[in-house]
Amino acid sequence: MVSDGPKLGIIGFGEVGYHMARGLKGEGLGWVVAFNNGNRNRPPYSDAFREYAAGIGVVLTATVEELVRGSDIVLSTVVPTAALETAREASPYLTSAHLFVDLNSCSPEAKEQGRDLVLTRGTRYVDGAIMDRPVSDEHRACIFASGEGAEAFHDAMAGSGMNIRVISGRVGDAALLKMIYSIIAKGMQALLLESFETLYRAGLDPGVYDGLNNMVSQSGLLERAGPIIAHTATHAGRRAGEMEFVGDTLLRLGVEPTMAMATAKRLTWCAGLDLPQHFPNGLPSNYKAVFEVVNKLVGEGQPRN
Numbered sequence: 001m002v003s004d005g006p007k008l009g010i011i012g013f014g015e016v017g018y019h020m021a022r023g024l025k026g027e028g029l030g031w032v033v034a035f036n037n038g039n040r041n042r043p044p045y046s047d048a049f050r051e052y053a054a055g056i057g058v059v060l061t062a063t064v065e066e067l068v069r070g071s072d073i074v075l076s077t078v079v080p081t082a083a084l085e086t087a088r089e090a091s092p093y094l095t096s097a098h099l100f101v102d103l104n105s106c107s108p109e110a111k112e113q114g115r116d117l118v119l120t121r122g123t124r125y126v127d128g129a130i131m132d133r134p135v136s137d138e139h140r141a142c143i144f145a146s147g148e149g150a151e152a153f154h155d156a157m158a159g160s161g162m163n164i165r166v167i168s169g170r171v172g173d174a175a176l177l178k179m180i181y182s183i184i185a186k187g188m189q190a191l192l193l194e195s196f197e198t199l200y201r202a203g204l205d206p207g208v209y210d211g212l213n214n215m216v217s218q219s220g221l222l223e224r225a226g227p228i229i230a231h232t233a234t235h236a237g238r239r240a241g242e243m244e245f246v247g248d249t250l251l252r253l254g255v256e257p258t259m260a261m262a263t264a265k266r267l268t269w270c271a272g273l274d275l276p277q278h279f280p281n282g283l284p285s286n287y288k289a290v291f292e293v294v295n296k297l298v299g300e301g302q303p304r305n
């Protein structure tokens with residue numbers, strides 16, 4: 001619990017802003033203000049929006065200036081496309097005493113540009129990546145933090161219940177990890193969409209599909225990434241061919257095989273590198289050794305994808 005704690009200003013009072021604020025107020029954080037300037041809610045706010053904020057003890061400010069001047073830590077929780085604009089709007093009022101924490105899911109390059117903007121004011125910048133869902137986890141949602149302000153952000157919020165994991169001092173690292181996570185998480189979502197649509201169209205019940213159940217529950221995907229990559233690289237050509245059949249089958253059932261063909265494309269590329277010939281004693285189960293060779297081959301002119 002933080003009694004008093006740092007003064008927090010939240011720019012963008014949507015799902016993340018509201019739920020983070022609600023959790024932190026529940027922990028006893030004394031000062032939480034918010035500013036919202038979107039398509040639906042903007043100053044002067046509606047009575048309903050003011051009451052929505054007041055209901056959890058949050059005061060809405062009329063301007064960014066008022067929010068920044070009254071805060072120690074500024075959280076940016078707008079939308080990714082507005083992240084840079086938000087840093088630009090806040091920067092004239094920032095000082096070296098502030099921490100500016102950009103929690104928007106932007107690219108590493110966008111975070112670097114945001115850092116450059118606030119750095120002109122001597123402000124420490126935090127590249128923050130929300131890894132859970134604040135709508136259910138509130139302020140306890142895991143946040144990866146990198147950049148020059150990451151340690152200070154972690155320390156300032158100690159005792160608040162926030163789950164801040166400092167990744168590095170380099171802006172962009174947290175954003176990149178979020179993107180890598182999205183490749184897996186959103187890739188899985190897209191895979192489920194495509195595979196279950198196919199089951200549905202074929203008139204099969206997923207309940208009869210024990211193989212899928214076993215694979216998902218026992219996959220230990222990350223722990224086994226090395227062996228899986230090595231095995232995939234060895235059998236990429238055959239698997240790409242199988243995925244072409246999968247694509248044809250889906251089309252026959254009226255399902256657009258977006259994920260299946262993306263998988264086929266990735267495997268075909270991998271097969272074209274002929275990785276096994278670079279490992280006469282068998283592919284290593286260490287993924288780094290595999291990608292060192294891939295990197296070398298791409299450097300020698302093999303296609304990148």
Ligand SMILES: NC(=O)c1ccc[n+]([C@@H]2O[C@H](COP(=O)([O-])OP(=O)(O)OC[C@H]3O[C@@H](n4cnc5c(N)ncnc54)[C@H](OP(=O)(O)O)[C@@H]3O)[C@@H](O)[C@H]2O)c1
Nearest residue numbers: 012013014015016037038039040041078079080104105130
């Ligand atoms: N939701 C999640 O679980 C989650 C997880 C990881 C990362 N994130 C990231 O967190 C950020 C916020 O997500 P969210 O789910 O809270 O989105 P959201 O519900 O759409 O909330 C964004 C809020 O920002 C306001 N806004 C938009 N542009 C603004 C601007 N220029 N200045 C001030 N306020 C502005 C919007 O106002 P209007 O509604 O009036 O347009 C809205 O209230 C996003 O960048 C997202 O990528 C979210």
